[in-house]
Amino acid sequence: MSQTFKTIAKFQYSAEAQIIKGRLESEGIQVFLSDNITIDTDPLVSNAIGGVKLKVLTTDAMEAQHILESISKYAINDEGNAIHCPNCASTEVQLFSTITSLKSFIAFVFGFISGTLPFYSKDKYRCANCNTEFDVK
Template sequence: MKEKLVTVARFQYSSEAQIIKGRLVAENIETFLADEYIIDTDPLISNAIGGVKLQVWKEDKILAEEVLANISSFSVDDNGEALICPNCQSHKIRYYTTINDFRSFFSFLLCLFFVVLPISVSYKYHCENCHKKFNLK
């Protein structure tokens, strides 16, 4: 009897989680999303509550992790080649949103005041190995 759910992945937004959930469902793995609706209601708290959690039954954890391992979670260029960190030459690159420039910060404050989603955010690549943030251009 299936008794316990375990988290196999976390996502910042529910749309990302839905895509991966679909892949697991295609492999006949029963999946659940925790905190999906909370983050859909207020995406700004995603990091505070640990994101959307993709969960499977404990008995299916190993199979789910094998399926997830076959999905490349790192960024690739337009040709499908893995991106390389300019600092340490690592291939473990992820794409993140940031609000550290003036335009993004002003947009964030404006949207916070009017209780709407941010209009402008910056996107940067982030190396998981050396933690350097960079753009391709």
């Protein structure tokens, strides 16, 4: 049996990779994470080294890829229902953070100067079909 690993996904932070790793391991697939400790030590190097690599045995790659594709990448509400775009009614809606208000901009500048992470940002939703940005109340 070959012990060769194949990279099937890359993540910016190890927390994302750990969630997917747990899902794959629950399905009986052996998973290996690469560069996760380096990125946990210094998250700013994530883009420079290509993120956290999620690797599986080459014999399990196809099954792992099917499991990854079955995981929804779109936002859901607290009840587990898909969020609908108010413009086109699509369910392909993703959450993102923005710095558009004066308060969030000042917090970003203060965090940048002081070397801390930003402590205020506004979350919005964006439709993948029509690019409409909106809030959910």
